[in-house]
Amino acid sequence: MNFPFFIARRYLFSKKSTHAINVISGISVIGVAVATMALVVTLSVFNGFHDLVASFFTDFDPQLKVVPAEGKTVAADDPILAQIKQLPQIDVATESVEDMALAIYKGRQAMVVVKGVEDNFEQLTHISDILLGDGEFGLHAANMDYGILGIRLAEILGTGYTYDEPLHIYAPRREGQFDISNPEDAFEEDELYSPGVLFNVKQSKYDKNYILTSIGFARRIFGQQGMLSSLELRLKPGSNFDGVKTEIKKICGDKYVVKDRFExxxxxxxxxxxEKLIAYIFLTFILMVACFNIIGSLSMLIIDKKDDVVTLRNLGASDKQIIRIFLFEGRLISAIGAILGISLGLFLCWAQQRFGIVALGSSSGSFIINAYPVSVHPEDIILVFFTVLLVGFLSVWYPVNYFAKRLLNA
Known part of the structure; x- marks a missing residue:
């Protein structure tokens, strides 16, 4: 057995001549444990919000999106895009045209993003799960184009779930000449009708700005016939996501950019x-402050064990081994505090997930969820454990060497 480690373990659990040393050692362990617990819980809460937001986007965003590296649109019949569509792992592929426009309804107006998609958009995403109203998903019927608004955009325009008059959409004319004395001549104008539903992504970016409609309407009003803004993809179940993404990137080369939902x-x-990084750094500084208790505990222990140090030197222990005894003592305190803190932090995370102990608000229904979301990621637990060990070691290294050398040279 490692000699310094064996002696350090005995010192940690044995009764000291001065009871205050035991108390300070216990306080040191508790301080490290509390700081460690705070790290685990805080990082897990950030993970919970991250996963919650990601779950909202999955209802509207595709798994993969191929967009031009330069410019807004490309030809829809590009051979590269055709090759991507033919990949055996692709389950659904949808062409999309997206751009800014002006929407006017009964005197109210708003700048909006008109997103035109193909009829299989419902199979591409989970759009049906976020629709509100008495109607159903639909982009066009006969010679009418439908416009599905975000719920907050509907509030701004005052349309309600079903608007009884056409929604007028204006977009700048891209080609041809227009009469400067007639400003309206510079815009393309078209109408959208209500399918009886709105979408609610629960993200302001979409709910406040987007109108979902047919790709034919978008191409017509933006003057983008035969063009697309993006190719949106859904993979077959069981496909290797990273592998398919890498393969598509190779096919695209420098002409297109391939983005997953997070990108x-x-x-x-x-x-x-x-925000998560800043919280981690801030709590690590708090952990460093907690480690000052370890320095006090070890300083008193070194003084308390000065007779033992003389005995160990007489038995042949080197000065380096004696210093390592007290360094191991500090590491043990850090390790025990880390294990206790991680255990307590995981328990609190489990309790929050199971019972929702800490609520987001006092009134039910005020928030999307009632309690703070928590998601424990194994890599965060490993990071916290090694952070505590590293901070504990660095905080005691100089003081232990300084006090031990003074004792040995006395």
């Missing part, structure tokens, strides 16, 4: 990652 919402998830 499609890169701005949102990047902010959440930064």
């Amino acid at each position: 499609q919402q890169d701005d949102t998830f990047k902010i959440m990652k930064i």
